[in-house]
Amino acid sequence: MTRRSRHRTRPRSSGTRQDVALVTGASSGIGFAIARELVRQGHDVLVVADRGVDDAVRRLREHSDTRVTGLEVDLSVPAGVEEVIARTRELGVRTFVLNAGAAVHGPFRHTPLENQLRLVDLNVRSVVHLAHLVVPDLVAAGSGRLLIMSSIAATMPAPLFGTYAASKAFLRSFAWSLRRELAGTGVSVTTVLPSATQTPIYRTAHMERTRIGRIPKSGPTMVARRAVDALQDGRAEAVPGLQAKAMVAIASVLPQPARAAFHGWFYGPAAPPAGLSR
Ligand SMILES: NC(=O)c1ccc[n+]([C@@H]2O[C@H](COP(=O)([O-])OP(=O)(O)OC[C@H]3O[C@@H](n4cnc5c(N)ncnc54)[C@H](OP(=O)(O)O)[C@@H]3O)[C@@H](O)[C@H]2O)c1
Numbered sequence: 001m002t003r004r005s006r007h008r009t010r011p012r013s014s015g016t017r018q019d020v021a022l023v024t025g026a027s028s029g030i031g032f033a034i035a036r037e038l039v040r041q042g043h044d045v046l047v048v049a050d051r052g053v054d055d056a057v058r059r060l061r062e063h064s065d066t067r068v069t070g071l072e073v074d075l076s077v078p079a080g081v082e083e084v085i086a087r088t089r090e091l092g093v094r095t096f097v098l099n100a101g102a103a104v105h106g107p108f109r110h111t112p113l114e115n116q117l118r119l120v121d122l123n124v125r126s127v128v129h130l131a132h133l134v135v136p137d138l139v140a141a142g143s144g145r146l147l148i149m150s151s152i153a154a155t156m157p158a159p160l161f162g163t164y165a166a167s168k169a170f171l172r173s174f175a176w177s178l179r180r181e182l183a184g185t186g187v188s189v190t191t192v193l194p195s196a197t198q199t200p201i202y203r204t205a206h207m208e209r210t211r212i213g214r215i216p217k218s219g220p221t222m223v224a225r226r227a228v229d230a231l232q233d234g235r236a237e238a239v240p241g242l243q244a245k246a247m248v249a250i251a252s253v254l255p256q257p258a259r260a261a262f263h264g265w266f267y268g269p270a271a272p273p274a275g276l277s278r
Pocket residue numbers: 024025026027028029030031048049050051052073074075076099100101102122149150151152193194195196197198199200201204
């Protein structure tokens with residue numbers, strides 16, 4: 001079979017009704033683009049984020065006649081996770097896109113502990129908690145799909161971005177382990193490793209003046225389409241786009257100290273535009 005260079009056409013909402021999908025962190029960025037792609041394909045979608053859900057639901061409804069509902073919860077606390085699971089059980093969700101994530105940038109010793117721990121609670125704890133509640137239901141039903149949003153940051157240490165990179169390495173390892181454990185149950189686990197993607201995360205994490213903040217980025221639509229293709233094919237991993245593939249290839253040949261130096265460079269300050277002093 002030839003490699004796909006363009007997005008494959010999947011059923012649209014006017015065709016077959018697809019199952020119900022949950023997308024966390026779907027108010028913006030990659031999560032919103034994934035939700036839009038799932039809606040376009042005819043899935044009913046439950047959109048979860050801690051803010052901006054009504055607006056996301058309204059914009060998604062413009063794309064299709066499928067049922068789009070929203071839930072505004074803070075997933076960094078266990079009660080938020082439990083609320084989401086209660087709703088997914090009511091709706092009979094079988095496709096789970098665990099995408100919500102946050103970033104903290106800066107020297108570890110100067111960033112507030114509270115922010116670092118909130119990142120761990122959201123990026124790591126909430127995914128383990130959600131998966132632990134969801135997987136037994138899916139195994140009992142004999143079918144289901146899980147997408148866990150990692151990052152190319154999983155492949156290298158990241159000075160000035162260390163907790164984030166470690167959280168994404170955790171997710172990648174966790175997803176592969178879970179996938180293997182669930183082989184033969186009808187439940188697939190897919191992990192996605194995007195490289196720098198144009199989303200609000202660079203603004204919210206105050207990274208606009210870093211090198212990574214300034215480099216050309218992938219579009220969230222491309223990332224979302226590759227992610228959804230991999231999810232629906234039940235593939236283990238998607239690395240969307242050439243930039244991401246190049247980063248993974250570089251990481252695979254560098255020794256660990258060189259990985260830390262190379263990757264850390266991206267999180268340092270970008271040179272100011274010529275003629276401007278800082
Ligand atoms: N952009 C990149 O370069 C890149 C690369 C690789 C991987 N990723 C990963 O892709 C995922 C999506 O990030 P993005 O780049 O699309 O950034 P984004 O636009 O900032 O999206 C993050 C999403 O997570 C939600 N969220 C944040 N804190 C939450 C909380 N406590 N409870 C519930 N929802 C919460 C956000 O909602 P609010 O805005 O309402 O807080 C938003 O919907 C993340 O896991 C990120 O690590 C991003």
